[in-house]
Amino acid sequence: MPTFETVNLTSEKSAVVIEIGSAYTKCGFAGENAPRCIIPSKAKIQDSGEERMINSYRDEEDLYNLLLHFIHYLYFKHLLVSPKDRRVVIVESVLCATNVRETLAKVLFHHYEVLSLFFVPSHLVSLYTLGTSTAVVIDIGFKETVVLPVYEGFTILKAWQAQPLAGEIVERELSKKLKLEHGPGDSDVKEECIQEEVIENIKVRTCFVTTAERAQKLEEIVHPPPVLYGLDGNRYIKVDGKTRESAFESLFTMDADEFSVPTMILDALLKCPVDTRKVLAENLLVIGGTSMAMGMRSRILSELKNLSNSAKYIDLLPIRTFKFHNAPAKGNFVSWLGGSIVGATEMVVSRSLTKDLYQKQKCLPDWVNLAFSNNYELKHKYFSG
Ligand SMILES: Nc1ncnc2c1ncn2[C@@H]1O[C@H](COP(=O)(O)OP(=O)(O)OP(=O)(O)O)[C@@H](O)[C@H]1O
Ligand SMILES: [Mg+2]
The missing domain is CATH 3.30.420.40 (ATPase, nucleotide binding domain)
Known part of the structure; x- marks a missing residue:
């Protein structure tokens, strides 16, 4: 691909690559093989000391405020560079709400005065990691x-x-099960000990996805041994084998x-x-x-x-071979890595929205905006792969 030939050829300082997920934000520099930090998408409001998730915003003003503090934290605690000197690549979901991306652009251009912004769709850039x-x-x-x-x-x-x-529904189900097992009768573990972070930790460290055959007969089979998850020096939560094995089933059991x-x-x-x-x-x-x-x-x-092979798909989709790619990164930052690759090519120079242009036209390139999707030149500049 000719695009790759321009990797790291630009003489500028490397761009900052940010992906704000609903749970975790990945942030680092273009051209690097992993983000400098993967941190919860949580902003600490300095005046009140309150910590809130970015996606818990009430209105646009609230979102502006949250993003303002969050971006400050990213630049001055993790990246340690001046925002004014560098371009920014934002890895975003194609389903990202328009007001979120517009508010983010406002914060970055108006408050932090970044050189330029380049929004890249996470699904598309993930493929750059595979070539x-x-x-x-x-x-x-x-x-x-x-x-x-x-x-x-x-x-x-x-x-x-x-x-x-996804992760949230798995955690919700797991929390229900654990609270049921360690209910009011359990003197060692109070319900309030089983907080979100504990649930997430238990999910990641002790649970696994079982096979399709075992999932069919979860009630009958012999489960793996239970695990004791330590809360502190004295107390622990016992996660039994069935809970460990069935935690991810909500992603596979078809609901109504x-x-x-x-x-x-x-x-x-x-x-x-x-x-x-x-x-x-x-x-x-x-x-x-x-x-x-x-x-x-x-x-x-x-x-x-x-x-x-089931009745629903056998006639509609005569495909029996499915194959997976192995991405050269851990699952949670494959799309960030794609953004890092794109951010190191000349695309970041030719396709970015500059601060001057943003101040003049006051709008962002967006595939749902007819002004962009009907204009060949704009469409080609911002959206073609
Ligand atoms: N090794 C692991 N096993 C199972 N789950 C994991 C593991 N590592 C991370 N997770 C889960 O992955 C989720 C976070 O994934 P990711 O960073 O892709 O989400 P996000 O980008 O913030 O969310 P979204 O894409 O929905 O906006 C969390 O629920 C976390 O518990
Ligand atoms: Mg994500």
Whole structure:
């Protein structure tokens, strides 16, 4: 790909690459192979000392305030560079709300006076880490799973799928189970000890994704041994084998609407043009923090094989081969790494929105804005792969 030939050829200071997820923000410099920090997307309001998640904003003014403090924290605690000297690459979801990206641009341009801003779609840039231009990108993060096929560098937008099947729902189910087991009767562990961070820690450290066969008969099988999770020196929570094995099942058990992570992939394929489906099915890329759970990929693969032979899909989708890519990074920062690669090419110079242009036109390039999607030159400049 000719784009890669320009990596690190620009003589400028390396751009800052930021990806603000609903749970974690990844932030670092373009051209580096990992973010400098992965921190909770939480801002500390200096006057009140209160800590709040970015996506808990009440209105635009509140969001502006949260982002202002959060960006300050990123630059002056983690990156330790002056915002004025560098370009910024924002890795964003294609489903990001317009008011969020506009407020972020306002904070960065008006308050921090950054040189330029370049918004890149997370699904598309994830492919830069592989050097390929065709894949179905499945992002299993915290709030939701988003599936988006990309064919020859073009996002097949009409095929996108998004469902709240990700880390949050897993934690909610796990918390219900643990609270039930360590209810008011348990003298050692009070319910309030089982807080969000503890639940997340238990999920990541002790739970795993079981196989499709075992998931069918969870009540009958012999489960793995329980694990004692230490709260402090004296108290612990006992996480039993069944809880450990069944924690991630909410991503696979189809609810009344018949949605699960594997059905989302098949539904996305069904919405793609017929001649692209086979090659897309053989190029699956699973990213996002929750995709790092042990056993996740092999479970998705076996579910895909079973489902593609089920009554619902057997005639509609005659595809039986599914293959995964191995990204050269941990799941939770694959898209950040894509942004880091793009940020090190000349694209960051030619495609960015500069501070002067922003102050003149007062609007951001956006694929949902007709002024951009109907104008060939603008469309080519900002959106082509
Ligand atoms: N090894 C692991 N096993 C299981 N889950 C993990 C692991 N590492 C991180 N996670 C989970 O991944 C989630 C965070 O993933 P990620 O950073 O991709 O989310 P995000 O980008 O903030 O969210 P979203 O993409 O939904 O906006 C958290 O719920 C975290 O608990
Ligand atoms: Mg994410």
